[in-house]
Amino acid sequence: MLTINMAIILPFIAAIFILLFLRNFRRFHIGWLVLLIPSLLFFLLARQISTVAKGQTFSYQFNWIPSYNINFLTYLDGLSMIFGLLITGIGILVVLYSIYYLSTEQSLVHFYIYLLLFMGSMLGVIFSDHLLLLYVFWELTSISSFLLIAYWYQRKGSRYGAKKALLITVLGGFAMLIAFLMLHHITDTFSIREIIAASDIIKNHSLLVPIMALVLLGAFTKSAQFPFHIWLPDAMEAPTPISAYLHSATMVKAGIYLVARFTPVFGGESFWFWAVSLIGLITLFWAALTAIRQTDLKALLAYSTISQLGLIMTLFGVGSLSLHPDIPISSVLYTQATFAALFHLINHSTFKGALFMIIGIIDYQIGTRDIRRLGGLLSFMPVSFTIALIGSFSMAGLPPFNGFLSKEMFFTAMLNVKEFDIFSIQSVANLFPIIAWIASIFTFVYSMMIVFQTFFGPYREQPTTNAKEPPFGMLLAPITLGLFVVLIFFFPNTLSKWILKPAVQSIYPEFDVQTIGNIMWWHGFNQELMMTIGVILFGIIVYLLRSYLKKVFILFPRSFSFDNFYHLILDTVDKTSKKITDFYMTGYLKNYLTYIFIFFIILLGGALYFLDAFNFTTENDKIIHPFEWILAGTIVVAGITILLSKSRLTAILVNGFIGFAIAMFFVLFRAPDLALTQLVIETVTTALFLLCFYFLPKWDANNSEQRVKRTNLLIAISVGTVFTLIALTVNSGKLFQSISVFFENSDELTGGKNIVNTILGDFRAFDTMLEAIVLFIAGIGVYTLIKYRSNKGAKKIED
Known part of the structure; x- marks a missing residue:
């Protein structure tokens, strides 16, 4: 289908065009041209919403390396549609926001080239129907995000965060590649759809558990799940538009997509359920607790993102039980969890994107993100306050915002775990809703910290303060996301009918999605509502007594953190490799x-x-x-x-x-x-x-x-x-027969009677061509060094 391939290829073409023709373009902000790319792609995808909602799918195949069965296979269904709309829709707002956030004095060409590369790579991940093609785009997202995080490369923190993100996500990608090769070994195909059709063969194979473990390793590292979450806070050194795009709406959702896409293959398996749901639950709790001790607003949002991703991952783990052979596929009780996961996926992208942009505006105007130096901004920045209030309250799960609806569904799914009668889950069934409820209290606390510690209280004037609203253009993107937060709450079933249910249908083709029913914001005084009221009451108490939490945090000293463990591993590897190198060098x-x-x-x-x-x-x-x-x-x-x-x-x-x-x-x-x-x-x-x-x-x-x-x-x-x-x-x-026999008829094959000469003519020519290419590449390197050498370096050479 032309739309799918255009969605993947167009960002790469635009990046090449900018590199070749717009490097020295200074007439106006280049972001206005880049804005056309996600806008066009969003429009093309939106045109197919009604068609996909009716159950129609689109696929396209281009023979890439047919001798090795490596083809450019793409596929559009309800699941890839929901991610495609998020990537392009949030991409529009991020580019618009960056036009006002980044000045023309910065290297905008590099910024937008990296951004377009990332956008195309993410679209390649979600539309790929070939395992190796998916892997190529998967690693391209890691490389392009590395470039984006290190955009301000002059800063040590940016370089460190970029290398950390690249190392962790690429290692997870290698593990995922091994799993893909195992799947090909079992099914003799690289097509994801054909692998899903052969799920019964895979589930009866001895390599099932290693495959699931390696696939989840790739998903967990990319989506910052415990204990691989440590790269995401350091990635916040990137400019705010990058943080809003990569770490709230797109890159971190790649692991979520991988779990959702392979749920039809591994769903119903004990290992898959326990690994996805428990890791997600631990991530939800740990990151929410850690977020409270943060003083940097972007670091707080980073840990809140990790926590919310854990919530979504938990829901996918619970929802995977609907594919267990002892559970009828018609059971809404279990499939509702997957529906809630997809719903919260969209909700999280809206309120978290808005919050990131507002925090960026505060940093842009005030010059600091330190929550200890902020306060009293309500009088100066009422519009920013309103958007922050909407985003924070939605993240806390309060009405009338979309986060309330998906959070209630989350509570429902956790309470329903007690109904399961498989995998000996009854022994820990009560822990699911308890941990979810406690984590929601911490979520409420850090959401209130964003609002009240930033916008209320006394105004602490800074020497370089500019406490006022930014230009309207910078506010337009977060305002749009804030409006979606409210509109989704009042009109959730429009989203459900055209986006959510087709995505659920893609994961569970045999399930009748119409039995899910409508999304309602009032279900009476049920247990989920009581849990929400409890979250609010205990959340207020914890917020007021949050200073006493420092005594609790003493139990988790930073010296025993996973960050330090990461550094210990790197230091050990570095010292060991140095000893080995010194031994033989x-x-x-x-x-x-x-x-x-x-x-x-x-x-x-x-x-x-x-x-x-x-x-x-x-x-x-x-x-x-x-x-x-x-x-x-x-x-x-x-x-x-x-x-x-x-x-x-x-x-x-x-x-x-x-x-x-x-x-x-x-x-x-x-x-x-x-x-x-x-x-x-x-x-x-x-x-x-x-x-x-x-x-x-x-x-x-x-x-x-x-x-x-x-x-x-x-x-x-x-x-x-x-x-x-x-x-x-x-x-x-x-x-085998001697190769000299082949050259006996050299006159007939090459027109030369001397065998040695014909061999040199046929094969030495290739060697000479490669040598010429090497010399050409070396010449480019020498030319680059000469052209870009500094005046100081030139003077040293002359001396």
Whole structure:
């Protein structure tokens, strides 16, 4: 389908266009041109909403590397539609916000190129129907997010956060790739749809648990789940538009998408349920608790994002039970959790995106995000306060905001866990709603911190303060998201009918989504409402007594944090690698040759021995004439003479004799061109040896280390023995016809009668072409260094 491929390819084309033609464009803010890309893509996807809602799907295949069954397969269904609309819709608002947030004095070309690369990569992830294609785009999201996080590369924190995010997410991606290869091994296909159809085969395979573990490792690292959540707070060093886009609406949702997409394959399995739901629940609780101790507003929002992602992950874990064979697919009780997860996915993108933008405005206007230095901004920034109030109260799960609806569904799903009669869940069933409720209290507390500690209380004037509303253009994006927060609360079923239910249908094709019913904001005085009231009451108490929480945080000192554990691992790896490197990187060529020869002896000699590969026969060997025996004997004697010689001059001359003797072999074997080449090379090298000998210090053979001589002798004999055995084995174990037969009709194939010339013409040309490419690349490097060298560097070169 043209829409899918355009959605993936267009951002990359736009990035290349900007790089080639708009690098020095200064007439107006380049963001206005970039704004057209997500706007067009959102419009194209929105046109297909009604079609996808009716159950129709779209697919497209382009043969990429057909010999390896690697094709450009794309697929649009309800699940990919919901993510596509989020990526492009939030992308519109982020680009609009960045136009006012970033000045033209900054490197806007780099910013928007990175942003477009990330947008295209994320769209590639959600629309890919090929495992390897998905993996390529998956890692491209890590690379492009690395560039975005390090946009302000002058800052040490930006560089550190970018490297941390890249390291953790890429390692998770490698684990996911292994799982994909295992799935291909089992199903003999890379198509995700075909893998879903073969889910029964996968579930009965012995590799099922390793596959699930590796897939979840990729999902958990990308979506910042416990204990891999540590990269997300450091990624907040990026500019606010990047934080709003990557870490509230898109990149961190990639892991959520992966879990949702593979739920039809692994749903109903015990390991999948426990891993997804428990890790999600732990992430929800731990991040909510950690958010309270933050003093930086962006760090607070980072941990709140982690917590909300844990909530969504928990719902997908609980919802996966609907695919258990003992549970009827028609049961709404279990599928409702998946519906709630998708609903909160959208809600979180709206209120968290708005909050990030408002925090960015506060930092932009006031010059600080430290909550201890803020307060009293309500009088100066009423519009920002209103949006922050809407976003924070929605995040806390209060009406009349969309977060209240999905949070009530979350409570319902946690209470329904007690109804499960599988996987021995009854023993911990009560922990699900309890942990969810306590985490919701902490969520309420940090939501109130954003509102009351920032906008109420006394105004603390700063030396560089500019406490007023920013330009309306900067407020337009968060205002739009704030309006969606309210509108979704009052009109949730419009979203449910056209977006949510088709997505649920994509995950559970056999389920009748119409049985889910309508979303209502009032269900009477039920248990979920009582839990919400409890959250508010206890949340107010905890908020008022939050200073006493410091005593609780003492139980979790920062020295025992996962950040420190991460640093400990890196430091250990760094020190160990340095010791290993210092061991073999001695700076002496003889040591490097020793290591290389020992490696070949162990590897090749061990292969001959353990594989019983040695094969020697003289049946097809030709007769060796006496002169050839004599010539070979003189070479052996000359080699031993070099070892025993006490003069460098003697060693050089004898070494030259060996080269000339080898040339005689070429003459005997009727290869005059090789003999002439050998004679010329040996003459030149011998002359060069003698020239170098003139400048070397005097050599006292009596004082040379005998141990080194013995070691070298042993290595030399071992290498010679191993390669002799390999040569004899190869000569005696010919499995295929000699390649020389192919060249016998060289005149017919190439038009040349000389076989050597035709070989050089056919194959040496490729070698020459590659050498020319290497020289061309080296030339580009030299040109770049010369063109961009600094004046100071140029002066040093001249000096």
